[in-house]
Amino acid sequence: MTVSELIDKNIFTLLNDGGNHDTALKGCYCCDLLSIAMGHAPEGCIWVTVMNNVNTLAVASLAECGCVVLACDVVADDAFLAKAKEQNITVFKTDLPVFDAALKAHECL
Amino acid sequence: MSFSNDSLHFQYVVSKDDFTHAGSASSDVKNKLKKMNVDAAAVRKVSIAMYEGEINMIIHAYGGTIDVDIYEDRIVMCLKDTGPGIANIEEAMQEGFSTAPADVINLGFGAGMGLPNMRSNSDEFNIESEVGVGTTVTMTIYFNPA
Ligand SMILES: Nc1ncnc2c1ncn2[C@@H]1O[C@H](COP(=O)(O)OP(=O)(O)O)[C@@H](O)[C@H]1O
Numbered sequence: 001m002t003v004s005e006l007i008d009k010n011i012f013t014l015l016n017d018g019g020n021h022d023t024a025l026k027g028c029y030c031c032d033l034l035s036i037a038m039g040h041a042p043e044g045c046i047w048v049t050v051m052n053n054v055n056t057l058a059v060a061s062l063a064e065c066g067c068v069v070l071a072c073d074v075v076a077d078d079a080f081l082a083k084a085k086e087q088n089i090t091v092f093k094t095d096l097p098v099f100d101a102a103l104k105a106h107e108c109l
Numbered sequence: 110m111s112f113s114n115d116s117l118h119f120q121y122v123v124s125k126d127d128f129t130h131a132g133s134a135s136s137d138v139k140n141k142l143k144k145m146n147v148d149a150a151a152v153r154k155v156s157i158a159m160y161e162g163e164i165n166m167i168i169h170a171y172g173g174t175i176d177v178d179i180y181e182d183r184i185v186m187c188l189k190d191t192g193p194g195i196a197n198i199e200e201a202m203q204e205g206f207s208t209a210p211a212d213v214i215n216l217g218f219g220a221g222m223g224l225p226n227m228r229s230n231s232d233e234f235n236i237e238s239e240v241g242v243g244t245t246v247t248m249t250i251y252f253n254p255a
């Protein structure tokens with residue numbers, strides 16, 4: 001599944017379209033500790049997290065995650081959205097808890 | 110791009126508590142390496158190692174400078190901060206050891222995996238620290254030939 005296909009599935013609310021439509025999404029990754037995610041998030045993953053600060057985006061960019069899904073209805077503030085836009089990172093949100101969000105995305109892969 | 114014996118040198122200034130720009134130096138180096146067609150595995154190791162070092166300078170230290178030298182076959186990153194230094198390096202290097210305060214933990218840091226990640230992703234790793242003076246971490250990562 002590509003990022004644009006995940007957008008089209010409409011299972012999550014799109015907060016920022018990073019423009020990386022053709023990026024192949026290879027799996028889901030769940031973690032809220034940034035050092036662990038930095039070392040272990042696979043390239044091209046759908047990273048599901050509740051960590052809603054700009055450092056999440058720095059890690060997503062460095063680890064080359066395919067997109068970020070903010071779970072549990074956590075709020076993305078203006079700074080977060082501005083950074084996502086600047087770094088061209090596709091970000092979704094959902095009110096589902098982390099596991100359910102990842103499971104739902106996984107079923108689409 | 111051609112190299113002789115010399116390197117391409119870059120310097121970055123990292124400021125204490127600047128979480129908004131945390132990762133920008135690492136990101137810049139990563140983009141440079143990609144443009145130079147350095148292999149993806151090495152780029153990933155550099156990204157992880159340098160990001161962790163950059164974060165430590167922001168969280169634990171009073172900021173400092175990162176000097177990066179890119180050679181044909183390797184990158185050398187020298188992260189030098191201006192204190193407070195680390196009293197017990199052996200303890201600091203242990204997986205899970207962290208003195209990160211609660212506000213920093215709330216941002217997702219403080220897993221105590223930074224220094225271990227830096228060491229495991231580096232081909233050569235050196236840390237020197239003096240309490241009251243500062244910490245210098247030097248990391249070398251070799252590129253894989255194409
Ligand atoms: N540049 C530094 N200056 C002072 N202390 C540091 C520095 N880097 C690391 N430390 C100390 O070593 C500990 C472990 O660092 P690290 O493995 O990166 O874990 P974390 O950053 O998650 O705490 C830190 O909690 C801190 O006490």
Ligand SMILES: [Mg+2]
Nearest residue numbers: 161165223224
């Ligand atoms: Mg650290």
